[in-house]
Amino acid sequence: MAATIIYFTIYTFCTLIFVLIGVASYHSVDPVAINSNEIPPKKDELLDVSKWNHAHGWLWISFSIMFFLTGIIFKFTITHYSNEAIQVCIYMLLVGLEIAWIEIRHKMLKRKLIIKNTLSTSEKNLSATNITNNYNDSNNKSDN
Incomplete structure (x- = not known):
């Protein structure tokens, strides 16, 4: 019985972390990113920042609900099956499918809410570097 209480306590805290991330994303003023290594789009790159943040907030909240239900099912089946x-x-597999679902929905939101003609940050940096290099090359030629 003690193991079950400890399991559900830890599992509930983990689920609450995902709920808090979802609520913070939902109420954020600036655009949010779903992946830890992803740079979120700028406000001018999005059609609607609030839709973007609300959709990502609901993604986290729905993931936490699915995660919690998966944990309950797991605890029940692990004690009743050999x-x-x-x-x-x-x-x-179920948790992996839940994470894959988040990624698929995130990519769908990117296609739906990001303005098509905007360059990504890395593309902007690359084009700015090329412009600077071309400017420096033209100045070097005129100096000779």
Whole structure:
């Protein structure tokens, strides 16, 4: 019984972290990113910042609900069925599918809400570097 209480306590705290991320994303004024290494789009690159943030906030909140329900199902099945290795594999598969669902929805939102003619930050930096290099080359030729 103590193991079950500890399991649900830890699992609930993990789920609440995802809920808090979702609420913070939902109420954010600036555009948010869903991936940790992703640079969020600028405000002028989005059609509607509030739709972008609300959609990403709901993604996190719905993920936390699915994550919590998966944990409840896992705890029930692990105690009632004998093959624990298969149960763990199924659990990992379900969580992986939930994460894949988030990525698919994020890409759909990018296609729907990002303005098509804007350059990404890396493309802007690259074009700015090319302009600077071309300017420096033309100045060097005129000096000779």
